[in-house]
Amino acid sequence: MEQINxxxxxxxxxLLIGQTIDTNSAFIGQQLNHIGIWVKRRVAVGDVYEDIWKALDEEKEDARLIILTGGLGPTADDITKPLLCDYFHTRLVRNEAVLAHIHELFINxxxxxxxxxxxxxxxADLPETCEVLHNAHGSASGMWFETKNKNGEKxxxxxxxxxxxxxxxxxxxxxxxxxxxAFKSDVVLHKVLSTFGMGESSVAEKIAAIESSLPAHIKLAYLPGYGMVKLRLTGRGSNREDLEKQLSAFYHQIHSMLKDIAIAENDDTLEIIIGQLLQKQKKKLATAESCTGGYxxxxxxxxxxxxxxxxxxAVTYNNEAKxxxxxxxHETLETEGAVSESTARQMVAGALDRFAADYAVATTGIMGPPSEHDEKPVGTVWIAxxxxxxxxxxxxHLGFDRERNVxxxxxxxxxxxxxxxxxxxxK
Incomplete structure (x- = not known):
């Protein structure tokens, strides 16, 4: 087997002006990774014939698989099909099966x-030499082409x-x-450890000796988030069983060094972890929020x-709602303020009662930007x-902008x- 890029x-x-966020690439990358194919590069280009052609030429030099998304609609700015006809020296022909599908789609x-x-x-007009990939949910078919690179590889x-x-x-x-x-690629495996409460540099310092001992075919990546750092071990090899054993050995070394901050032995988010805990206990949750506005x-x-x-x-943004x-x-709000430990406690108690829940969580604070009406510094938050x-x-005590504070x-x-x-x- 070999590495397929x-x-x-x-x-x-x-995509270039930020009007649409590219979620397609993330999905494609995840799916290809499952079958051992490595996405080496992602390229975004506009609706410009020459730019798309150039991107195809450049990527063909380094990749055995190229996936394009976009430009297949029915309007004048959708130029992908005509360009692919020129690129693969073919012509558009009407595909009667696709046309029948479009008729059925519009009617039924x-x-x-x-x-x-x-x-x-x-x-329904598609390049004559392509293999059609059926789109059961729309009118724009997918297309599969095969060519060769300068080394004669498919x-x-x-x-x-x-x-x-x-x-x-x-x-x-x-x-x-x-x-x-079509491709028999090396095995690519991942193991993820999620940690909470320690910064990326501090985590790296704790496991520096382990990281320096990793062989060339195993890489460690740090994926920091809000209060979290996920550690992803990635291994590549021809033998799945051997690779799993190697990854597992290094993973357990890292886990033993970080067990005090480890929160999940996988890529699960906090909300997933909490859901699993609640379902295991057969317990119910409610939330009471002020500054986070329901987030x-x-x-x-x-x-x-x-x-x-x-x-x-309950999103109780002002005092009356609380x-x-x-x-x-009312006395607590008057004497201690909405952003106080007592208020956070009472919000939890109120949510437990109102929603008949077993657990509740509450947030109250000042997110920013600064205002003359702020009773406490921006970034002051109580959670309960x-x-x-x-x-x-x-x-x-947070020091970020409003969005990051939330x-x-x-x-x-x-x-x-x-x-x-x-x-x-x-128990």
Whole structure:
């Protein structure tokens, strides 16, 4: 087997000006990694014929697999199909099977009774030499081409629509099985350790001796986030069993050095970890938020099936809401303020009661930018987590901008909740 490199070329002016965020490349990279193909480069180009052609030429020198996304729509700025015809010395021909699919799609799925427009019909015109990758969910077909590089090696070029939902379906159902059959690549394996509460440089310092002992085919990457650092060991080799043993040995060395800050032996997020803990205990959670504006609840509910352990949320942004919804004492708000330990405690108690939950987490603070009405410095935050028997609190002093303060507060609150759930797990 050998190392197969891939390149991803994303097409569209909207990507270059930031109007659309490229999520397609991340998905493609993850899926290719599962079958041992390494994405060596990602290139974004605009809707410019010469730029797309140049990107194809350049990537073909270094990659055996090139995947393009975008530029396959029915409008004049969608130039990928004509360009691919020129690039592979072929012509557009009408594919009757694709045209029949488009008719069915518009009548039975889109419920349109009008005749297809010329632009819709042109979606069935495809390069004669390509292999069509069926798009069951849209009118823009995927295309598979084969060519050779300067060394005479086979190079596969795949063109996919840019709409993420359609792209993912075609890639998973049509392209990926063919890619796996076309290339026999080295095995690529990962092991991830998630840590919380220590900065990247401090983590690196603790495991420096282990990192320096890694062989050339095993790499260690640091993936810092808000309060978290994920460590990813990546190994490449021809024998899966041997590689798994090597990765496992180094992984356990790293884990033993960082066991005091390790929160997950995988790539799981805090919200996933908390969901697993709650489901294991068959307990329910509620959130009470002020400064984070519902972001903690958003993270919790972003996990599929979170309704099994999440009862509800209260976003009490002003004092009146804190009093009316969560029964926070008017006296506390007057004497100690909304951003106080007492208020955070009472928010937890109120959420437990209002949502009949077993656990609750609360946030209250000042996110910024500075205002003459701020009673405390920007970045002052109180978080709390608890149950009917006990509530724990923590004060934060953050020095970031508003967005980062919100995100940091949310993950800190989730980690406080995680620690509380583990510490109070009644067997």
């Amino acid at each position: 891939a390149s991803i070329i994303t097409i569209g002016d909207e 799925v889109y419920k349109r009774k009008a005749a297809l427009s010329p632009q819709n019909i042109r979606q 190079v596969v070029v795949i063109s996919l629509p840019g709409v993420p939902y359609e792209m993912k379906k075609i890639f998973s159902e049509e392209a990926l099985p063919k890619i796996a059959a 903690v609840a958003h993270l919790i509910t972003s996990v599929p099936k979170s309704s099994a352990h999440f009862n509800g949320a 009093e009316q919804v969560l029964n926070v004492s 987590a608890g149950n009917k028997e006990k509530i724990v609190t923590k004060q934060l 995100q940091t507060t949310a993950v800190q609150a989730l980690n406080l909740l995680r620690q509380f759930i583990i510490a109070n797990d009644v």
